[in-house]
Amino acid sequence: MLNQTPKKHFTLKLLMVLFLTATVSGCSQSASSSKKQSNTSKNTITLMQTNELLSLDTSNHADLTTWNILENTMEGLYKADSKHQPAPAMATKVVSPTANGTLYTFPLRHNAKWSNGDPVTAQDFVTAWQRSVAPTAKSGYNYIFSGIKNADAIIAGKKAPQTLGVKALGRYQLQVELEHPMPYFNKMMVMPAFFPENQTALKKFGNNYGTNSQRLYYNGAFKATGWDGTNESWTLKPNKYYYDKKAIHLQAIKYLVVKDPNTAHELFEQHKLDDATITGVTAKELQKDKNLIHQKRAGNYYLRINLANNQPLTNNNMRQALNLVLDRRALTKDVLADGSVPAYTYTAKDLATDPTSGKDFASEHQPQQTYNVALARKLWQKGRSEAGLKKTVNLTLIGDDQTVTKNVAQFVQASIQKNLPAVKVTMRNIPEKSASAAVKSGKFNLAQTLWLADFADPISFMGILTKNNPQNYGKYNDDEFNQLYQAALESSTSTNQYWQNMNKLEERLNQTVPVLPLYQMVESHLVNPRLHGVLSHPVGENDYTRAYLK
Template sequence: MKKQLVTAAVCLSALLLAACGSKSSSKSVGSTKSISLMQNAELLSLDTSNHADLTQWNVLENSMEGLYRANRHNNPSPAMATSVVKPTDHGKTYTFHLRKNAKWSNGDALVAQDFVGAWRRSVSPTARSGYNYIFSGIKNADAITAGKKSPKMLGVKAVNKHTLQVQLDHPMPYFNKMMVLPAFFPQNQKAVQKFGKAYGTKSQDMDYNGAFQVTGWNGTNDNWTLKRNHYYYDPSAIKLQQIKMSVVKDPNTAHNLFTQGKLDDATISGVTAKGLQKNKDLVHVRKAGTYYVRLNLRNGRPLNNQKMRQALSLVVDRQKLTKDVLSDGSKPAYTYTSKDLTKDPTTGKDFATETTPKLKYNVAKAKQLWQQGMKEAHLSGTVKLQLNGDDQTVTKNVAQLLQSEIQQSLPKVKVAINSLPAKGFQDREAAGKFDMEQTLWLADFADPISFMGILESTNPQDYGKYKDAQFDKLFKQAGGANANNPKKYWADLRAAQERLNQTMPVLPLYQMVESHLVNPHLKGVLHHPVGEDDYTRAYLTK
């Protein structure tokens, strides 16, 4: 899942530094039926067919449900489906029986066609979410995304009102894991028809089938409320009446709001987090996500040269980055696929650990590669690189370190930093107007192929235009012919990660570890290392 970056800040005065180092104790927001949470970036849309980022998925995780939801053990458990399905037809057919008491927030019955219509809409080549690729493997999905077949040909159908059947092109052992993703959530087809292009652009322009429904978002404001959905099928499991959400980009502000009792869960980083590592309310949440720099490999761009890309990776001191800049428990990342995502069952080793490159930080080697690369690319003057990022504090701090290390370590290079609002950043990304950009990938499901997918050359999220025949072949083999052969499947994935280590279309920076200040009375939250956090069963003890 491509997401906006988590915030970090440097306290700018002795007063703020004192505040950063103080101990804190959160208070309840005034009601045991209400909690207040923060998001690090603006909410831009609620329509999963036309948008996808962290804030949207965090909101939908708590207001919508798919066929399954992730349980406390991070495994799929029944949601709109009555049970976790075992496939038939040699792993190619899944038949889901839906809850007959499932309803939308307006009282409409949820039916199988709500999944059919949503998936057809999202797989269409006109969908703007960048997530139509996630349907690959479902019968005809690739041809539909390529514009060669109608979305009506997608291998999904409503057998009857409460039975959904999915046909795959080939077995996908991880298919059930994928069904917890917001990309596969249903959409009330009556609402889609009613609101048309306005669907999901404001909180009232769609319906919700989860424990809560979104209210008070007009499409541009930075705060909204999730209020209890009284049509939810399992009311006894829901203890809260509402969840208040607001956008907070600065961790020192988040800390202050927490100490004032205005946030029950605050994300902090940088100097703020460093000064609070012994705070009794601090909780570290490990995520299977990698922060990295995407490089633009388009023809005519300087980083089209492989040796220059390798040089950039070797001048980044990731230990310094995580220790001195982030200071929030984050760990250096040397592979695109994050550690702690999954073990390779054929070796018993952590997948990222076993594919970590031997050469990690070597300025002398980097200079040699840079000079060779410039010669190959016929570059003689100063190489000017544009480093884009969003306007959150952590992005700026990381960018400054990257700028300093690149310019000090490599000859004839100048790095310009562009800090942009979320929409401006995404617009430039989609248009390819960058040389480097800071971003994050958080695994959609616990398998390395979730990372590999967006670097495949036909993927709509391949914004850097990485196109490598060897990588594409390995990716397609793993997800196709070798999907049901564990030995070959994992060999393909190891080779694909090693190919990324060599060709370097992205520069891994650090693994995602969130520092949260949490109200000690807040219980029942499910923090998932893969996917979004679930507050639907949360409650306050006083």
């Protein structure tokens, strides 16, 4: 889904972004205080985000904070249900393709309206998708439209966005034409990248669309208010035009940006947060707290490597060496302590089962060697010799300024400098907006990155490492990988061939090491016991639209 500090961006999404940590004060709670947990209004909850909200324009921005807000204020063709499967939203049913799997025709509900009272129409989807797939779109997510007719040519600037294979068959019928079958296409339709955009708002606000909470309209259960484009708090309020407003129980959902888990814990204890994300010392000491829950996410946190010309880590042996000096078990146990588990493969575990073997896809590809300092030193020296690097290798490690990101950076820095000779790692932990800009411009050697799957298929991970993908900020360019990826797309109607290509892709990444996997996210949350009705998904953001306080 999303990639954060470069999502995806999110989560996705990434799907760009990062993390959390802390110390602890008393966590006992009386029965009377439990009853008045969190807010003065019984119909208001307060939640946290770990990074600033930078935009609400899905065509020009994609990160976890943006998508979290949009998934609670907007709806696409489908929403994810309690079993994490696509369910009707703007579409009245989950449709099956025709024309040998290449044509989807979606009937749209007639009673859906935007927060300004406009009806939601098929043209709102057409306009949004054409805007998002354009080569001028800045979200870094236009590649997600690949597979829809003419999308690749549009992204490359060879065709106009208006030629995208999507059209309105009247006001309430949308048709999408694919270049080849995509068995996972319905799963993709829950993603914010495919949300509609109100045409009136696009014309009215122009280049300022989505730059604050008033400069767009919402078709979901809530609308965002109180965000001026820079502040660190905002509120979601019910959309009076929502088609299912009788199912909405909350009067407001308040958001605060909280970067430090210790602060999050304190706010929870003060009844100022209904859901607090914690990690590090705080998480470790609160693992037996009655209000603690764990949420496993289908995403891996890894180090993106800059492989552009003249970068010091273009040598494969040096990258293999870095991979072998990182003790992931120590990282997850002693630094994170929030339930997160070591990651040894690029694709996250529990994302998908390989139907040809019946095994977890990622688990099939765990390397035999995961932590071996002696071997790492040999590979490092060999790589330095091959690359002609006689002096100390200076590496810049960039990430955002959350507490957990800094702690992970310190762990990586110490692991590399302690275990390998002639190398210096400089940490740069800066605000998310600045970190994202630095990564996009290639001003890094290693970049702390979280990628959350957009949908439950390994191809959701693979796409961003292809040659021309706009989120391939590390400039990984491997002919064999690119060819295998294309072969996977073209073989999607053959289960055996498709998964054979998927397996080869993961193995190729083990061989070439364009990223250094660190851990798979398992979030620790302190949750108000009175909060019910929240849908939590391993892929995508939490759905609070039907939440209530009991």
